[in-house]
Amino acid sequence: MVYVRVDGNVQIGMGHVMRTLSLADAMRKVGLPIYFLMSNQKGEGETAAELVRQRGFDVIEIPYAYQEKDGEIPYLARTLAQFPTVFLVDSYAVTPEYLSALRELGKVVYVDDLCEEIYPVDGILNYNIYAENLPYQERYAENKSLQEKATKLFLGPQYAPIREAFVERRSAMEKEGKQKNGGQPLNVLFTTGGGDSLHILPAIAEDLDKLLDGVTYHFLCGPLSEDGEKLTSMAQMYGPERMVVHGPQENMALFLNRFDLVVSAAGSTLYELCTLGIATIGFSFVENQVQNLAGFAQQVGMPTAGAFDQDMEKAKEKVFMLVREYLQEDEKRQNLANRMASLVDGMGAMRFAQEMKRIHEETRHS
Known part of the structure; x- marks a missing residue:
């Protein structure tokens, strides 16, 4: 199971939702089951959630504001099915503590546009044109000692999620x-x-x-x-x-x-x-x-x-x-x-989907 944790609303726009939809389309093509996890406190995320449903994906609505990520972990632990799980997280409102707690529930791949912190995750996606100029290699080489396996890095426009x-x-x-x-x-x-x-x-x-x-x-x-x-x-x-x-x-x-x-x-x-x-x-x-x-x-x-x-x-x-x-x-x-x-050749989402499939298979066999 792949859970896509993303939000969209008037405050933060729809960019995160649109790019994860492109990734989700590709992951579905390679046979991965997909659910979206989206905040919808007081209807703030309803437009985004409806857009996701229109693309044929199920949405689990989280009764917390999109900025209150740390508070939602107990809810997710109670709600999500106990299958081998991979989370794809695309949000600026996360902390290393949140991702570490989420990692107790499954493997975590984080969409990181900034490289401002080292996150305790299994994979990092930054498809932006400037990604390979950021110090990911050095920072996550240091992070390797904190984890059993090195964080996988998916960097540059070759992974751009084109619809x-x-x-x-x-x-x-x-x-x-x-x-x-x-x-x-x-x-x-x-x-x-x-x-x-x-x-x-x-x-x-x-x-x-x-x-x-x-x-x-x-x-x-x-x-x-x-x-x-x-x-x-x-x-x-x-x-x-x-x-x-x-x-x-x-x-x-x-x-x-x-x-x-x-x-x-x-x-x-x-x-x-x-x-x-x-x-x-x-x-x-x-x-x-x-x-x-x-x-x-x-x-x-x-x-x-x-x-x-x-x-x-x-x-x-x-x-x-x-x-x-x-x-x-x-x-x-x-x-x-x-x-x-x-x-950009347009094949970035499919390249990333194949990598997610490998991570998902590792989860099943671990």
Whole structure:
């Protein structure tokens, strides 16, 4: 049994949920039974839990707030079936003490974006572009003396959890032999991911007149966005040839593939955009996106607009400047798309699923 411990809500967004869903899809394909464990105190996680159920996974709801991880251990010990168990944990609200206690119930693999602490776990997943530059090898070599077996390390974009639809779309594009970018009319997408706590999209839309004419600008409202009505009203003012608002998409790969340029927060979406080879301008609006943004800038030359949470106006003006630049230079846009496509092959979730299957088999035989 594999239990995926993850949360999603207005405060923390949906990024953790979306990437674990991609991993869970792959683990299910290799024959692993999957349950999600999700906090839902006072309904705060209902949207995320429903999304998981829609993907065909069972959810065990935990009656604790998502920040109260240590208090949930006795509940999990009473509730979970006594099978050979592996936990996949994706949360910033955990402590080494929590993971150590969870390890009494089964093997633990932790999704760690930061490498700020040494965790008492059986495996670490960090698929981020900067992961191999962090001191995981040194830190977990020291940790080996504390455990019977060394912590397994799954590092770098080769493990990026890309949804199957993106892999299928990339394969179709390769067979068609067509390049996505270029041609008219041009379409640009702005997205912040699952939520938009800083209301970045309305701030950009307010100054849409600063961008090029003859281009349609699209705004994607994630499932946790509170700005749908405001953006829709603004789109009516600009008209459909200038501004279009979209809600959550069933087939995100097909949706994204229509755009010539995307302006995106530096979360998991960047890896999906790489899989499709779509030129992207990146930005951050929370601390955990800063390293990712810098990594993409360094490794594929992605243009970046900076941090909206540090200086909204400065970042917005940089977005406008870069959008104008990349719309006017087709070759520059295509070269960026090609560099991005070479970084991620879309098979990361399946690679990780095979590793989880090996860990699960070790649990059965231990």
